[in-house]
Amino acid sequence: MPAILGVDLGTKCGWAHLNTNSQGSAIISGVWDCSIRSGVDSPAIRFLKFEKNLDGVLSLSPDMVFYEIVRAHRGVKAAHMYGAFQQKLFERCDYFGVPYEGVSVQAIKKFATGKGNAPKEDVIAAVRVWGFHPKDDNEADAIALARLGWEQYGS
Structure with missing residues (x-):
């Protein structure tokens, strides 16, 4: 049975690792805070934090990684940050030999709520109905991604 990440x-990176075996399935999840301290940390520290945390969950040997594709950003800085996190994800997945696939924001929302334009609060509520207690919308999105990935890849 495959494991899905x-x-x-x-900067607040949600993650969820879904593992299935003969006894059922389990999800471990959380949020990595990859923010930096202004005037103290170099800008690259956020990506080193991300890499360290990502390597930790990639060491759990997922068979596939699904990540959220964001096609519109609030500003130039957000777009640059997203691109850097995405590139780091590709790099580390390639290093560990784990295939990856992007899923649109709308597809994640539709899977979780039935509506592709649902607000973040609705995704959190849907994930709670599934029996999880996400800290925020980032963790809720990651749990929904793992479950959506399982339906596409694992079944």
């Missing part, structure tokens, strides 16, 4: 890229 869902990743919601960003």
